[in-house]
Structures are given as C-alpha cells and as structure tokens.
Amino acid sequence: MSAGQGHHFLQIPGPSPVPDRVLRAIASPVIDHRGPEFGRLGREVLDGCQKVFKTAKPVIIYPSSGTGAWEAAIVNTLSPGDKVLMAETGHFSMMWQQMAARWGIAVDLIASDWRRGADPAAIEAKLAEDRAHQIKAVMVVHNETSTGVTSRIAEIRKAIDRAGHPALLLVDTISSLGSVDYRHDEWGVDVTVACSQKGLMLPPGLGFTAISDKARAAAKTNKMPRSYWDWEEMLKPNANGFFPYTPSTNLLYGLREAIAILLEEGLDAVFARHQRLAAATRAAVRAWGLEIFCLEPVEYSPVLTAVLMPDGHNADRFRDIVLENYNMSLGAGLSKVAGKLFRIGHLGECNELTLMGALSGVEMGLGLAGVPHKTGGVIAARDHLTKSSNETRAPELIPAE
Numbered sequence: 001m002s003a004g005q006g007h008h009f010l011q012i013p014g015p016s017p018v019p020d021r022v023l024r025a026i027a028s029p030v031i032d033h034r035g036p037e038f039g040r041l042g043r044e045v046l047d048g049c050q051k052v053f054k055t056a057k058p059v060i061i062y063p064s065s066g067t068g069a070w071e072a073a074i075v076n077t078l079s080p081g082d083k084v085l086m087a088e089t090g091h092f093s094m095m096w097q098q099m100a101a102r103w104g105i106a107v108d109l110i111a112s113d114w115r116r117g118a119d120p121a122a123i124e125a126k127l128a129e130d131r132a133h134q135i136k137a138v139m140v141v142h143n144e145t146s147t148g149v150t151s152r153i154a155e156i157r158k159a160i161d162r163a164g165h166p167a168l169l170l171v172d173t174i175s176s177l178g179s180v181d182y183r184h185d186e187w188g189v190d191v192t193v194a195c196s197q198k199g200l201m202l203p204p205g206l207g208f209t210a211i212s213d214k215a216r217a218a219a220k221t222n223k224m225p226r227s228y229w230d231w232e233e234m235l236k237p238n239a240n241g242f243f244p245y246t247p248s249t250n251l252l253y254g255l256r257e258a259i260a261i262l263l264e265e266g267l268d269a270v271f272a273r274h275q276r277l278a279a280a281t282r283a284a285v286r287a288w289g290l291e292i293f294c295l296e297p298v299e300y301s302p303v304l305t306a307v308l309m310p311d312g313h314n315a316d317r318f319r320d321i322v323l324e325n326y327n328m329s330l331g332a333g334l335s336k337v338a339g340k341l342f343r344i345g346h347l348g349e350c351n352e353l354t355l356m357g358a359l360s361g362v363e364m365g366l367g368l369a370g371v372p373h374k375t376g377g378v379i380a381a382r383d384h385l386t387k388s389s390n391e392t393r394a395p396e397l398i399p400a401e
C-alpha cells in the first residue's frame, strides 16, 4: 500500500487539481473590499475573464458554485411560465432542467441516451415548428461532465439562425471553459455559465455568467423575482471593480493567477493540450478493449473520458480499489449510469506525465479488480503522446485515431 505517500492523483473532472502558483496567490492577506487595491484587483479579474470567455461584454462573478450561476442565468432572463428548449445530454443537463422547472419554466426536452451531444438539427426542427416564438431560450450544456460528450455550440447557433428564431442561447460551460475552444461573442451566446473548479484550475467557490446585450435587455423586462443574482445590481459597482456584497477576495487572487497561467500558455495551446491528452486516453481505453461511452467521435470530450465497465463489473468497486491502492480519485458514474462507468479527468493542471501516471493507475487497478481487459493501454497512450508532441505547432501531424 502506497496510498499515504506522494501526491494524491485527483483525476476527477472537477474539482481539478489547483496549480501551486494559484494556491500561493490565494494564501495572501484579505484586503478591504471597498478600498482602492481591491478595485484594481476587481477590474483586473473582470477584464481577464473577458479574454477567457472571448467577449467584449460583461462577465459577472458570484461567490457561488456553478449551480448558483445556473440559477442566475434563469432568473435574470426568463419569466414564470416561459417555455424553453433543452437538450438532454446527461446528468448535468437534467439537473439544470429540474432547476428551470422549479422556477416555473416549461421545459421542452429533446431526449437522448446520454451517449451523444445536443443535436443541432433537432433543435432547428423544434424552433422551426414554433412559429409563434413561444420558446424563449435554448439551453445546452457544452461539455457534459457526466458522460464525456461535448456539444457543438457553433453549429447550434447556426441552427437557431437558420430557423430565424429569436430565442436566447444559454450555455453551461462549467467544465469546458479554459479547456475547450469557446467563443461567447463569435458564437452569439447570450448567457455563458461557468464556475471556478474545473478548467479554470481554482478551488470551488466562484460562479460566472457572461451576458450579451440581448440577455441584458431581457433582464430589464423579465418577471422573475431575484436579489442576490441580479445582474444590474452587480454591474453598477463592477464598473469600478467593486461588488455589491463581500466578494470571495482570496479566490479572486487565485483567479488573477489562473487567468495569467492560461494566457501565458496561450488559449489555443491550452485547447490543443487537452485534445492531445484526451486522444492519448482514448488510445489507452481502446487498447484495454474497453468501450468509450461517447458514441460520436466529433463529440469526444477534451476534458474527460467516460469508460463503460464490462457487464457484471461495478465501476464504483473498481474506483474504490484504485483509491485504496494507488491514491487516485476517478470520477463516478452519476444517477442513471451509476456503477456502470468511470470517468478519467484530464483537464486543467494536467500534462503528459500526469496523464501517464493516471493511466498506469487505471491499468493496474483493472488488473487488481479482476476486470477483463488487455494490457498495453499505457503503452498505446505513450505512443500517441510521443507521436503527437509537435501537434501544437503542426496540427496536420496529429496521428489518426
């Protein structure tokens, strides 16, 4: 048993490991949140967020979980009784749907088997049918963290435009922002929801909404009561870097550092690294002879890979064995897929050797748990990584899967 020694391998798809630089930044004295030094910090992180969300419009930062930011998106744009269109992609899409229903929203859900992303054609067909424009918003999870499936937001935008429909587009990027290519302005997203503990490499505790002019206009006339989440209440003091209530000062120090880390590497290089690590993980899964849960190669998640367990083997028992023996946490199957799959996170503070360690732990754990598999996954991942090491400079050299 070596579980007590060395670093814990936190290979769940969020919260993800926090870089030492971010931890050190957080360990600074608390300052007066109404003083001039705070105002500078506030403006710096609010401006930095615009670069990460790729927007020239306001980004709002709450002291909250991602769930809080989900709620902010709903209560600022919709009214009780409004109809929205949502795509079922997995556990998180169902949680957001449940929340909308609790706020009195009528959700038209495009059902799925959780193994593929939101279908742009199905969204277009539903919107084209809605000639009276009763649907007020289309709500989609960009990276479905429960299944390792990434939906195609740019194509969904085009589908909405082809239908000529005025619905708002609300997107949950909680586990994709800072890991997967995402463009709030260019893709015409109205509300982008995010939080701190996944691709942004921070501890839990910050929720974000990036908002378009159209979303802000909707917030001026919608009929949902709100106070804590109200955008206009935030935007007034935000102009000078301040907040209407006590902000999470130390997490904002961390956010400033995390944004600096992302921009130093360069967002495109960050996205390419995630693609490379994800492809190496899939090479390992295929070599083990196990099944990748996502069925659509164009929708494979760069953030995590969900792996189906062979029949008769429980994924949670396997995860327990890996934790006990190798001090590594893997993601569990959630709700409908509990026990049936496990998830390998490869996001944020993760590089080639972190991944090689994680995949070794999975392969050794499969052996210890008596799960039928072929060895050689780790070698397949290594071969993929050595072949693709120049990928950021020469995308045409990416080895075929």
Ligand SMILES: *Cc1c(COP(=O)(O)O)cnc(C)c1O
Binding pocket: 014, 065, 066, 067, 068, 092, 141, 143, 144, 145, 172, 173, 174, 175, 195, 204
């Ligand atoms: C983690 C996650 C959430 C929930 O975020 P909390 O911070 O736990 O509230 C919502 N959506 C997605 C896609 C997630 O990955």
